Amino acid sequence: MALSKMEGLEHDEGERLAVDYVEGILQPTPTCDTWVQIWNFQARPDDLLIATYPKAGTTWVQEIVDFIQSEGDADRCHRAPIHDRFPFIEWKIPFLESVCWGSWYDHVRGWWDAKDQHRILYLFYEDMKENPKREIQKLAEFIGKSLDDEILDKIIHHTSFDVMKQNPMANYSSVPAKFMNHSISPFMRKGTVGDWKNHFTVAQNERFDEDYGKRMADTTLTFHFQLKKSQIQPV
Secondary structure, X not given: OOOOEEEEEEOOOOOEEEEEEEOOEEEEHHHHHOHHHHHOOOOOOOOOOOOOOOOOOHHHHHHHHHHHHOOOOHHHHOOOOHHHHOOOOOOOOOOOOOOOOOOHHHHHHHHHHHOOOOOOOOOOHHHXXXXXXXXXXXXXXXXXXOOOHHHHHXXXXXXXXXXXXXXXXXXXXXXXXOOOOOOOOOOOOOOOOOHHHHOOXXXXXXXXXXXXXXXXXXXXXXXXXXXXXXXXXXX
16 A cells, blocks of 8 residues: 655645545545554444445535434434444545545446445435435435335425435534634535536536546546436425
8 A cells, every 4th residue: 555645635714634545546634544444344234335426416415314323313314423323434524626536537436346246335416306205215225124105205205405405413513613614615505406517617517528438438437417307306
């Protein structure tokens, strides 16, 4: 395992956080320092790993999983902030720019390929927004839980974006401002699909489409980047 030192990155309070390379991927030093333990971790047969690229619905899936395990019991799911309920490799660091964690392409393609050799459920954010009941039911079945419609409806409600955004056990508002300053940008932002259209210029979108086409040309994995309003079920 080769590590090479890099300049630190600034977070909200102007402090510097060092980053290193682990296996060719840039990571915060707290992750690097514990990489041997992470690499040697032995999962149990009933362990569930949620593997997502940053800001890709991680908290949403965590909350859904907890509600599934709790069979829709909101009081039980409010027992602690979500970052205490779920061990999270990256949690003990300030928020970093997406320069860390490596290529998004490598992440999604790697897990897509791995699903043919391992028991992996691949979820798409767009599908979850389009039909949350269908996707939550799919996730429950993967975990081994059989939920009736009443419990499913409770989970859909409590894990909707608007409810989670107001829930201090899910919205990271309990995190000290020096690690996550919500006055600059709230942890839970819009929770929508297709907001890229409000940020990308035509030229930027063309460059993205060209790069995406090259990097995803030889895979069966495909994404859709916007939804029709008629497709989205109310939550």
